[in-house]
Amino acid sequence: MITLGNYLTVSAMLFTIGFAGVMLRRNIVIILMSLELMLNAANLSLVAFSRFHVDLRTSLPNYNAQVFVFFIITVAAAEVAVGLALIVALYRARRTTHVEDLTTLKF
């Protein structure tokens, strides 16, 4: 049977993939996608916990976690919109989406 551990493991792997993407990729659009992967990995564990902690009274999943996921999806959508707008603005200014070219902060 499927255990909670299975889901958590898969979630951890997905998160690590996203994490690695943020660290390794140099295209800022891909980095943004990797961030989405990480957020969704968190969603997965939340839903798994929601299903795991069944309400004793109604014998239904704990919906608080699912509302949480709902919020995360909403915020993630907003974040993507703003992030992409920033990328557009950045691209207009610097003609690049490559983070190695964005070194204004460098001394």
Next chain:
Amino acid sequence: MQLFLFWCAALLMLVFGVAVILNRNPVASALSLVVSFLGLATLFMMLDAYFIGIIQVLVYAGAVMVLFLFIIMLLDLRAENLRKINWPATAGGAVVAFVFLIQVLSVIGRLTDAKKTFPPLARSTIDDVRNVGVTLFTNFNFPFQVIGVLVLVATIGVVVLSKRELANK
């Protein structure tokens, strides 16, 4: 049977997740992301979270992905030229990610609940949009309103970010 389906969905998700970060072409990455999220949506459904699974498909596969593709098209991002890969940095990043994974897995391994199966439900939650809605509008009414404001602010922010450039023209 269920376990088999679970691993199918999970592998689909993970493989295409890896494809997202390994593809050189941003469009391929974006499409891989869609497939990965479809696998994730399947996992949600398997966890009896039908509403979340549906909006996962709608929001990510529908809205967010279109946005990504739209931007990629707009900026006309091609496949990256082969730059010199900074091998020490890449290796370091991979090691850190790997260590992180090991750490999290060991934490999961210590968790006693992780070995338990999911308890049965009283009935099917195919109608859980109602339950989510009730929770959302009762326990989480105020955060819900705040999220609404946040989305509004994000919208305005996006407009401002895009419009300033227009004014310069």
Next chain:
Amino acid sequence: MNSATNSALPWFILLAPLASAAIITLFTRRWKNLSGSISVAAVGVTFVCSCLIFGKIDISAAPLNWLDVAGIFKAPIGLTIDPLSKMMLLIVSGVGSLIHIYSLGYMRDDDGKARYFAALSLFMFAMFGIVLANNFVMLFIFWELVGFTSYVLIGHWFTRDAAAEAAKKAFLTNRIGDFGFMLGILMIWTATGSIIFDDILPKMSILTSNAAFLTVAALLIFCGAAGKSAQFPLHVWLPDAMEGPTPVSALIHAATMVAAGVYMLARVAFIIQASPAALNVIAWIGAITALMAALIATQQDDIKRILAYSTLSQLGYMFTAIGLTSNEAALFHLFTHAFFKALLFLGAGSVIIMLHHEQNIWKMGGLTKRLPITFFTFAVGACALIGLPPFSGFFSKDAILALAFEHNMSIFAMALFTAVLTAFYVTRLVVVAFFGKPRGESARTAEEAPRVMTAPLIMLAILSFIAGFGFFAQNFLLVPHEKETVLLVPMLALVALALGALTAFYLYRNREFDPIDVDLLRQKFYVDEFYGWLIRATQERLARVAAFIDHWIINGGFVGGVSASARGLGSLLRYVQIGNLQAYAFLFGLGIVAIIYYAVLR
């Protein structure tokens, strides 16, 4: 004291001028004449109250608890009613009300009339506060308030640079004295643990056990008195203070405020008299001031400055008396001096205003017929000042001379010489300003002052005449008894008077300019210049040292060191900022790994 009946009258005296000042400042500043009337009414109330209080034998006022730091420090607002303060109340309110009335005429056309009367009322409040104070702290607060109102009134015509400068000078000079005064109060408090006069008295043994401490404390308190009463070497502000309106000069800088120092020393005489060394210093400073001021006065041309120096000189007499342990003589002189000096100033003011603000005596002359009442009253004041019997000044000055004769021959000689000089410069003033031919256009066309100004003059002239008589003065204060053995002293005083007056009369009759020219005296012994030099010399050095410390140690060491180290650290840390997003993410990941290790797996 406990049997005395509590009464609200003393509080009325204190609060009526305050109320007047508040009303004028807050509400009636626009209506000049109304403001003047309010002020005069307030001072009238205080005069009536003072008379009522004077008539009662035992009267006291309920004290108000103000500061009470349990067991350590107690500063009530309590009012002392004893013969000393009763007498002073009567002088201040009596002279004060006459001068208020006179001011109505003198300040008739002044734009700042409301402001003037508000300040005058505030001054009365502060002065009564000093007179009634029963502890050092309250005394000191009102002392400062008096200094402030004096500053405001000297600088009444603040658009004139000289007035503004004089106000500043008076304020700063007083600060020096007051600083010493405060130190003295603190010393007394540290030793006895109390600042209330009645509570210090039983604890005097603590003070007397340490003679050096007591002497220093007494001298510091005297320092405050010297500042306010303009004794050498803090006398420089008083002549300059004559830039203020003449009634102010009469009230504050002749009759009341400058006498506050004498009053204060009389109030705390039990402390001062415990230290012979301090008494000696006070007596000598008084004598030196008297002589020096009289010398300077012989060569001044400004009518008000002559009077100012004469005030200095007379205050010097009072301090001499204090120093020779006779408060009675000092206060007796204070009492008579308040009347005749106020009279002289008001007379001078009348001359000045009728001659359209002409203050140079060499531009006057021939005023005996033009200003008969002014001349007559001025002459009465002058006679009192030089000590012509039977005018009041004769008795009080004679008392001090007799005192000096008994105690200290050299001080007596100085006082006697001062008396000669006094007679000389007063005669010079009267002869030059009033006799002879008019030497200026304004002097030729002058007219007598209005009645609102002459009435106070006449009142004061009468008082100046009778104030010295034993039967009159005895009602107010302890008149010092002259001993039979020193009948020689009045004789010598008369000789001195005659010598000085006749010389001056002979020298200055019908003169167009000053036949004597002593630059040293004309320039006031160069004290101002000396102070200027002293301040320049010390301040310049001090400023250089301060600048050095500021520039090299504070700026270079502390501030510069901090900023340099911050900048160095920053430029070091700048190398961490490699500007590569990947690297940041890598470090971030490393941090997460470390935190997980630390928090969970360790």
